[in-house]
Amino acid sequence: MEKSLSWREFIITRLIQSSGYSAIIFVALIFFFLLREGLPTLGEVETSSLLNIRWYPIEEYFGILPLISGSLIVTLGATLIAVPFGIGTAVYISEIAPRWMREILKPLVELLGGLPSVVLGFLGILVLSPFLRVFLDLPTGLTAFTGSLLLGGIAVPTVVSVAEDALDSVPRAYREGSWALGATKWQTIWRVTLPAAKSGVLTAIMLGVGRAIGETMTVMMVTGNAPVLATKLGSLFSPVRTMTATIAAEMGEVANGSTHYHVLFFIGMVLFIISLIVNVIASSVVFRAKKRAERILS
Amino acid sequence: MMTRFLSRNRHTVQRLGFSAITLVAVVTVIPIVGTIIFILFKGGSAISLEFLSGFPHDGMRAGGILPAIIGTLYLTLGTAVFSVPLGIAAAIYLSEYAKDNQWTRLIRIAIINLAGIPSVVYGLFGLGLFVLFLQFGTSILAASLTLSIMTLPVIISTSEEALRAVPQSFRTVSISLGATRWQTISRIILKEALPGILTGVILGLERAAGETAPILFTGAAFFLPRLPQSPFDATMALPYHLFVISTQVPEMPIQIQYGTALVLLVFVLTMNVIATVIRSRARAKRQW
Numbered sequence: 001m002e003k004s005l006s007w008r009e010f011i012i013t014r015l016i017q018s019s020g021y022s023a024i025i026f027v028a029l030i031f032f033f034l035l036r037e038g039l040p041t042l043g044e045v046e047t048s049s050l051l052n053i054r055w056y057p058i059e060e061y062f063g064i065l066p067l068i069s070g071s072l073i074v075t076l077g078a079t080l081i082a083v084p085f086g087i088g089t090a091v092y093i094s095e096i097a098p099r100w101m102r103e104i105l106k107p108l109v110e111l112l113g114g115l116p117s118v119v120l121g122f123l124g125i126l127v128l129s130p131f132l133r134v135f136l137d138l139p140t141g142l143t144a145f146t147g148s149l150l151l152g153g154i155a156v157p158t159v160v161s162v163a164e165d166a167l168d169s170v171p172r173a174y175r176e177g178s179w180a181l182g183a184t185k186w187q188t189i190w191r192v193t194l195p196a197a198k199s200g201v202l203t204a205i206m207l208g209v210g211r212a213i214g215e216t217m218t219v220m221m222v223t224g225n226a227p228v229l230a231t232k233l234g235s236l237f238s239p240v241r242t243m244t245a246t247i248a249a250e251m252g253e254v255a256n257g258s259t260h261y262h263v264l265f266f267i268g269m270v271l272f273i274i275s276l277i278v279n280v281i282a283s284s285v286v287f288r289a290k291k292r293a294e295r296i297l298s
Numbered sequence: 299m300m301t302r303f304l305s306r307n308r309h310t311v312q313r314l315g316f317s318a319i320t321l322v323a324v325v326t327v328i329p330i331v332g333t334i335i336f337i338l339f340k341g342g343s344a345i346s347l348e349f350l351s352g353f354p355h356d357g358m359r360a361g362g363i364l365p366a367i368i369g370t371l372y373l374t375l376g377t378a379v380f381s382v383p384l385g386i387a388a389a390i391y392l393s394e395y396a397k398d399n400q401w402t403r404l405i406r407i408a409i410i411n412l413a414g415i416p417s418v419v420y421g422l423f424g425l426g427l428f429v430l431f432l433q434f435g436t437s438i439l440a441a442s443l444t445l446s447i448m449t450l451p452v453i454i455s456t457s458e459e460a461l462r463a464v465p466q467s468f469r470t471v472s473i474s475l476g477a478t479r480w481q482t483i484s485r486i487i488l489k490e491a492l493p494g495i496l497t498g499v500i501l502g503l504e505r506a507a508g509e510t511a512p513i514l515f516t517g518a519a520f521f522l523p524r525l526p527q528s529p530f531d532a533t534m535a536l537p538y539h540l541f542v543i544s545t546q547v548p549e550m551p552i553q554i555q556y557g558t559a560l561v562l563l564v565f566v567l568t569m570n571v572i573a574t575v576i577r578s579r580a581r582a583k584r585q586w
Contacts, residue, residue, distance in 0.1 A: 006478075008480070009478050009479070009480050012480050013395070013479075013480065015387065016387045016388075016390050016391045016395060017391055017395065019384050019387035019388040019390075019391055020387070020388050020391025020392060020395070020396060020405060021401075021405060022384060022388060022450075023388065023405055023408040023409045023412055023450065023451070023454070024404060024405055024408040026408070026412060026447050026450070027408045027411050027412060029423070029427065030415065030419070030420075030423045030447075033422075033423050033426035033427050033431070034419070034422065034423065034426070036426065037422075037426050084322065085322055085325065085326045086326075088318075088319050088322030088323060088326070089322060089323045089326045089327075091319055092319045092320060092322065092323035093323070096316055096319060096320065097323070105323065105327065107574050108327055108330055108331070109326070109327070109330070110570070110574075111330060111334075111567070111570055112330040114501070114504050114505065114508070114566055114567075114569075114570045115330075115333065115508070115563070115566070116507075116508030116509070116510070116537050116562060116563075116566060117508070117509075117510070118508070118510045118537040118538075118540050118541050118562075119333075119337070119508075119537075119540065119559050119562060119563060120333075121541070121544075122540055122541075122544045122555065122559050123333060123336070123337075123559075125544055125545070126544070126552075126555075127336075153329060156326060160326075184308050184309060184311075184312045185312060185316075186308075186311060186312035186315045186316065187308065187312075189315075207414070210414045211414075213416065214414070214415070214416025214417065214418075214419070215416070215417075216416065216417055216418040216510075216511040217510045217511055217537075217541060221541070221544070221545060244416055244418045244511070247418050247419075247421075247422065248418050248421070248511055248514055251421070251422070251425070251514065251515050252514060252515055256430065264422070265422055265426070268418070268419045268422040271416050271418075271419050272415060272416075272419050275411070275414045275415050275416060275419075276411055276414075278414065279407075279410050279411045279413075279414040280407065280411070282410070282414075283406075283407055283410045
């Protein structure tokens with residue numbers, strides 16, 4: 001009895017331990033398979049043509065610069081939207097809203113985080129882009145800007161929940177001290193609470209950016225998918241094509257093992273590395289603030 | 299005089315500032331509510347028994363969306379089969395066993411990175427590992443496994459938080475009564491943390507149910523004349539179906555598009571509401 005019990009205990013402990021390490025294994029596996037299928041690109045396509053401005057795979061033009069610039073411009077637009085709205089909403093929920101309002105707002109923002117991106121893309125096609133075409137007098141409503149607006153919406157819940165968490169964990173004594181010195185609530189928010197929560201707020205912004213770069217379905221549906229190099233700010237109002245959308249749109253039609261197939265995996269590899277960098281920076285900011293890492297996930 | 303002016307001034311600033319922030323919050327929330335009401339309103343008229351229980355026909359321009367509904371159910375269940383046990387076990391490890399050392403820190407960084415990897419990259423990975431290397435083909439199995447790994451970080455982090463919330467005294471008392479560590483976890487800690495874990499699991503599965511990019515090349519089918527018969531069959535799925543009929547099918551009736559969006563939204567929202575209810579009930583009932 002004693003012995004069998006301890007054996008069971010031993011096996012279960014081992015199982016749980018290996019589950020714990022599974023996350024590391026999965027990240028490694030993902031990277032391995034991206035490398036395995038993506039690295040042959042470097043042997044098949046010359047670096048100079050990879051860094052070209054023409055993406056036209058049917059004629060073997062694999063310049064990924066327009067795709068990178070497309071991702072960057074859409075993400076930049078989304079960040080400009082998600083940061084003020086996300087942080088503003090977080091400040092409202094954590095510092096200004098009455099309790100009952102908070103109980104309504106938090107689940108609502110969480111709900112936005114759960115809306116499938118394909119539904120937002122669908123509404124983007126049917127409602128937002130026709131509206132923008134008329135309102136801004138553009139030749140087409142399917143532009144980088146349309147994508148930025150929707151992506152901003154997708155990034156907002158991430159920014160709100162992480163930033164709100166950070167504001168919430170600022171000790172109450174900081175605020176009380178500030179009030180006692182005669183500062184208004186508003187002054188306290190700007191000069192005490194927000195600076196104290198700075199690292200968490202930065203993490204929120206980083207994770208929002210990461211969310212925006214990686215978003216696929218919405219951008220594929222609403223940005224018009226034209227692989228044109230975005231060079232000026234005006235490109236925001238013309239069609240672009242992002243890295244994610246390119247993979248999603250073209251992977252279904254390529255032959256396994258072809259050059260095109262390898263290049264798409266190569267783009268995936270670039271995306272993986274970008275998200276790795278963004279997340280490592282975001283989490284190191286968290287660690288410096290001695291915050292629990294998993295907080296930023298929930 | 300001067301100080302009174304200043305003090306009035308800063309209170310005006312505060313009023314203006316609060317109004318601005320409130321406005322920002324309102325502008326953020328209105329589109330969320332608006333989107334949901336708009337789709338409920340527009341899609342409602344498409345919903346009928348035939349729509350929910352029939353197969354699409356006439357190049358999907360008529361008929362129902364049953365195979366897509368069933369497909370999404372299968373994918374969600376398939377995802378649960380893999381990600382729930384693994385995710386909870388990993389959370390137990392992090393909360394109950396792991397020491398605060400380099401390895402544990404590495405696990406946490408890995409989890410954060412898993413959460414940040416773009417969904418379409420999961421699709422590529424699933425294609426490379428499950429579809430091609432392990433030769434599962436484009437199938438429910440390959441898509442479910444891909445979605446599982448994507449959901450894992452959500453399940454791990456929320457479950458860990460729930461486990462950590464159980465007071466330390468529960469563990470001390472149970473161990474001092476002679477229970478082993480695993481007995482303590484399985485009979486005491488897990489039971490107490492169950493509502494929190496359930497909330498996390500449902501929120502994770504909700505995300506999986508609504509995802510399109512990870513199943514694009516791992517298990518989603520454009521159209522199938524019959525329901526999938528085994529885990530090795532490809533399947534239709536609600537999000538992918540909505541993508542297909544709103545971008546790939548010319549002259550698609552708008553009604554069916556809104557109807558499909560509505561069914562997907564209801565599917566996902568129901569899960570979300572259930573999770574929220576479980577959480578708030580557990581909070582209200584909690585005695586510690």
